[in-house]
Amino acid sequence: xxxxxxxxxLGYAGEPLIQSVSFQxxxxxxxxxxxxxxxxxxxxxxxxxxxxxxxGGALNWPQKRPKTISYLGQRxxxxxxxxxxxxxLAAMGAWHGLGFLGHLKKGKTGGRDPVQEAxxxxxxxxxxxxxxxxxxxxxxxxxxxxxxMVQDAPLILLDEPFTAIDQTTEAQLLDLIDDWAAEDRAIIxxxxxxxxxxxxxxxxxxxxxxxxxxxxxxxxxxxxxxxSHGYISASQATWMEGMYSDKSDEPTGQTKAKDLSNV
Amino acid sequence: xxxxxxxxxxKRALVATSILSFSVAPVGAFLVLRRLSLxxxxxxxxxxxxxxxxxxxxxxxxxxxxxxxxxxGVSVALLxxxxxxxxxxxxxxxxxxxxxxxxxxxxxxxxxxxSAVPLKSFLFGSILGIDDETLILIGVTATITxxxxxxxxxxxxxxxxxxxxxxxxxxxxxxxGQWFMFLVVxxxxxxxxxxxxxxxxxxxxxxxxxxxxxxxTITSYLLLTFLLALISSWAGLIISFYAxxxxxxxxIVLVAGAIFIFSLLFGPQGLRLSIQSRKASxxxxxxxxSKTVTNSPEIAD
Numbered sequence: 001x002x003x004x005x006x007x008x009x010l011g012y013a014g015e016p017l018i019q020s021v022s023f024q025x026x027x028x029x030x031x032x033x034x035x036x037x038x039x040x041x042x043x044x045x046x047x048x049x050x051x052x053x054x055x056g057g058a059l060n061w062p063q064k065r066p067k068t069i070s071y072l073g074q075r076x077x078x079x080x081x082x083x084x085x086x087x088x089l090a091a092m093g094a095w096h097g098l099g100f101l102g103h104l105k106k107g108k109t110g111g112r113d114p115v116q117e118a119x120x121x122x123x124x125x126x127x128x129x130x131x132x133x134x135x136x137x138x139x140x141x142x143x144x145x146x147x148x149m150v151q152d153a154p155l156i157l158l159d160e161p162f163t164a165i166d167q168t169t170e171a172q173l174l175d176l177i178d179d180w181a182a183e184d185r186a187i188i189x190x191x192x193x194x195x196x197x198x199x200x201x202x203x204x205x206x207x208x209x210x211x212x213x214x215x216x217x218x219x220x221x222x223x224x225x226x227x228s229h230g231y232i233s234a235s236q237a238t239w240m241e242g243m244y245s246d247k248s249d250e251p252t253g254q255t256k257a258k259d260l261s262n263v
Numbered sequence: 264x265x266x267x268x269x270x271x272x273x274k275r276a277l278v279a280t281s282i283l284s285f286s287v288a289p290v291g292a293f294l295v296l297r298r299l300s301l302x303x304x305x306x307x308x309x310x311x312x313x314x315x316x317x318x319x320x321x322x323x324x325x326x327x328x329x330x331x332x333x334x335x336g337v338s339v340a341l342l343x344x345x346x347x348x349x350x351x352x353x354x355x356x357x358x359x360x361x362x363x364x365x366x367x368x369x370x371x372x373x374x375x376x377x378s379a380v381p382l383k384s385f386l387f388g389s390i391l392g393i394d395d396e397t398l399i400l401i402g403v404t405a406t407i408t409x410x411x412x413x414x415x416x417x418x419x420x421x422x423x424x425x426x427x428x429x430x431x432x433x434x435x436x437x438x439x440g441q442w443f444m445f446l447v448v449x450x451x452x453x454x455x456x457x458x459x460x461x462x463x464x465x466x467x468x469x470x471x472x473x474x475x476x477x478x479x480t481i482t483s484y485l486l487l488t489f490l491l492a493l494i495s496s497w498a499g500l501i502i503s504f505y506a507x508x509x510x511x512x513x514x515i516v517l518v519a520g521a522i523f524i525f526s527l528l529f530g531p532q533g534l535r536l537s538i539q540s541r542k543a544s545x546x547x548x549x550x551x552x553s554k555t556v557t558n559s560p561e562i563a564d
Contacts, residue, residue: 049431071431082296082424083475083484089424095417096432131479157431 001026001062002155002186003048009056010043016055017043021212023205027154027184030177032197032217034190035207036230041190044207045071045157048188068096070153072144074160080132080140087128089143091115093150118149121176138169145173149180156180159190174200194221206231267504275393276511279401279457280496283466286405288489289412290450291467293443295475297423300468302343302358306444307451307460309339309362312369314455319376325396329452336448339365344440387459387512397456404453408446415439420481458512465516466492473523476530495519 003025011017018040025031035041046052047059049071070093094114119125122142127135135143141161148156158177162170174196177187191197197204197217204217208229213220223237232240267273294303313335314328321327339361346361347354412419418439422429430436454463470491478484499515506514527533 046431050434051430051436068432071428073427073431077426079296079424082420083479083481084420084424085480088480092421092424092428095421098417133479 002029002066004060004062005057006060007057008044008047008054008059010040010047011055012043012052014055016210018207018210018212019056021057021205021207021214023203023214025155025186025188025203027186028181029203030181030187030189030201031203031205032189032191032201033205033207034192034194034197034221034231039207039209039230041207042074042159045073045159045188045190048155048157066154068151068153070148070151070156072148072156072158072161074163075140075144078140080135082132084132085128086124086130086132086135086139086143086146087115087119089132090118090124090146090150093118093147093152096151114150114152115146118146119143121149121179122146123172137164138166141165141169141173145176149176154185156185156187158187160192161189162191162193162196170196197221267501270504272393273500273504275398276457276500277497279393279398280466280500280515281493282401282405283454283457284470284489284492284496286401286408287450287454287463287467288470288492289485290408290443290446291471291492292474292485292488293419293423294447294467295471297443299354300472302355303447303451303467304464305358305362306336306340306447307455307464309358309365310336310448310451310455311460312365312372314452315369315373319372325394325400325456328455329400332452332455333448335365335369336451337445340444340448341441344437344444348437387462387510393457401453401457404449408450411442411446415442419443458515462512462516465519466495469516469519469523470495473519473526473530476526476533479532491519491522495522 001024005024006022007019008021009016009019010021017038021040021044023031033041033044043052047054049069050065116125116128119128122145124139124142124146127139130139132140132143145161148158161173165173170193177189178200180187189201191201198221201217204215204220206213206220206225206229208231211229213225213229223232223240226232226240227234227237291303294300310332313331313333315331316335317324317327317331339358342361343354343358346352346357350357352360418429418433421432422436422439429439450467451460451463454466457463458466471488473491474484474487478487495518496515498518500511502518503509503511503514529535
């Protein structure tokens with residue numbers, strides 16, 4: 001096991017936002033964190049990163065805390081006017097391991113440049129020399145995913161990575177997350193798109209109204225639970241239950257998923 | 264044509280401003296990139312009480328002024344970042360509040376002690392009278408600054424471009440910003456004697472803003488900033504040599520200002536780009552509009 005949280009209390013300045021958060025993360029897990037705005041999703045990410053301490057409970061790393069945890073936060077403070085090219089932004093993923101003056105080693109990827117590799121997998125190799133300020137939101141997010149790849153961390157935290165991103169980019173980046181999981185990395189993913197959760201995540205943590213619920217996505221993200229944790233309203237739940245009960249009649253999972261994303 | 268090279272004071276001034284350009288260029292570049300251009304200006308005023316107190320106690324000595332200026336500047340910088348991190352006001356507001364208090368305190372002490380400070384050289388420097396002590400001060404400042412930049416350049420870039428990511432990857436998120444502000448203060452003191460409190464900031468900021476219009480990688484940006492600072496210094500000194508009524512500090516800053524305006528007008532990322540991209544975005548808007556109209560039945564589905 002990589003990480004075990006038991007009975008965590010999360011919040012700032014001694015005021016708990018949420019109590020009794022418990023979950024386990026194994027290598028290869030994709031854990032979705034779902035919750036209304038202000039439910040404690042970003043606070044959880046900051047606590048896992050060690051930026052703020054937990055107010056109670058325990059955060060255990062059964063082996064050892066990884067040297068680096070990859071983090072892709074919301075882009076509110078990102079400065080895309082900084083004079084930097086796409087390839088430099090991707091290479092930034094490695095700086096923590098390089099120290100002050102080290103150089104990027106090519107050993108791990110069989111002699112290949114890890115930055116080039118990451119840019120190819122995120123489909124931005126053709127814009128590697130573009131300055132950041134000309135990128136679209138989707139291209140910038142691909143570059144940030146490339147940075148995350150270059151960081152080569154066993155645990156990856158992604159905080160609402162698909163805000164303002166088009167469907168094609170989202171689908172491709174979700175596939176990339178699947179690949180990371182197949183490489184035995186663990187991913188913790190804050191997400192609002194429930195269809196994506198059901199398709200790509202094997203665990204879910206529902207936060208809301210000061211409480212937490214943990215389990216498989218299909219157990220946790222039921223209409224009743226979503227209502228009791230303040231994520232959707234009762235009327236939305238009635239509509240959603242209709243969707244669930246139609247499940248056997250659905251020709252493909254795709255259609256259901258598409259409809260759910262409107263919730 | 265090169266008769267200005269025959270004068271000892273010109274040689275000293277050229278050496279001093281060349282080394283200063285090396286030193287203040289990266290500081291100015293990151294002041295601009297970290298959106299702290301005005302903070303640099305404010306810091307120049309914040310070091311005033313330290314220098315005034317040192318002057319009142321020990322007279323016009325370079326060393327006491329360094330110590331006084333450093334104490335005042337670093338205190339204001341640390342307090343600024345502390346107040347910004349711990350309370351709701353942002354760094355700019357916090358700095359504006361503190362530097363005004365510092366400046367008022369400096370003038371208050373100066374007036375109360377009845378000392379007569381040579382105000383003009385205080386504001387505009389006296390680059391034509393640079394002594395050995397000042398040259399050594401500038402050399403030490405440049406050495407500390409360049410070694411520091413070699414060490415902190417990467418974290419400085421990361422913390423500037425993506426502070427949230429930076430915070431997630433380090434144990435001491437405040438350290439880089441504090442070290443950078445220390446370098447700002449150090450360079451202001453280094454440039455203070457030669458260029459005065461007002462002009463020092465000019466040599467920091469103007470080459471950095473001008474260079475931003477020409478390049479889009481950080482390495483070329485830092486190099487060009489240095490180059491423009493150097494050109495400004497030399498051209499300004501030579502102008503002031505021939506037009507002997509013009510003090511060198513303002514002459515240097517005016518040359519830097521001319522380079523800035525030229526870059527603003529003709530640089531690939533200056534006004535030219537802004538006009539081009541406005542035209543382009545108008546065109547795209549029209550295309551999007553026509554596409555939306557054509558696709559609207561699908562959207563309704």
